[in-house]
Amino acid sequence: MTETNHSAHQSDPANRARLRWRSRRGLLENDIILTRFLDAHETELTDEEVDAFTRLLDLSDNDLMDLVLARKEPEGEVDLPHVHALLQRLRLA
Numbered sequence: 001m002t003e004t005n006h007s008a009h010q011s012d013p014a015n016r017a018r019l020r021w022r023s024r025r026g027l028l029e030n031d032i033i034l035t036r037f038l039d040a041h042e043t044e045l046t047d048e049e050v051d052a053f054t055r056l057l058d059l060s061d062n063d064l065m066d067l068v069l070a071r072k073e074p075e076g077e078v079d080l081p082h083v084h085a086l087l088q089r090l091r092l093a
Contacts, residue, residue, distance in 0.1 A: 019050060034090075
């Protein structure tokens with residue numbers, strides 16, 4: 001099943017380009033962290049990980065930075081297991 005999800009995400013160049021474009025942030029630190037993460041891991045992201053990444057991109061720059069730097073933990077709509085898992089990967093990157 002993971003391979004199917006992996007293929008679904010990877011097979012749509014428009015979605016991949018949109019994800020990369022949305023990763024460019026006003027806060028330079030976020031921009032660098034997200035872009036480097038995508039450079040290293042984009043080709044292996046599953047649809048569930050893309051969903052988690054997209055949910056994080058919906059946050060403000062300051063809220064996103066607080067989560068990436070582990071100053072805060074996800075709350076509300078982003079308090080989901082797959083978001084926590086992706087955050088752990090971002091924090092290690």
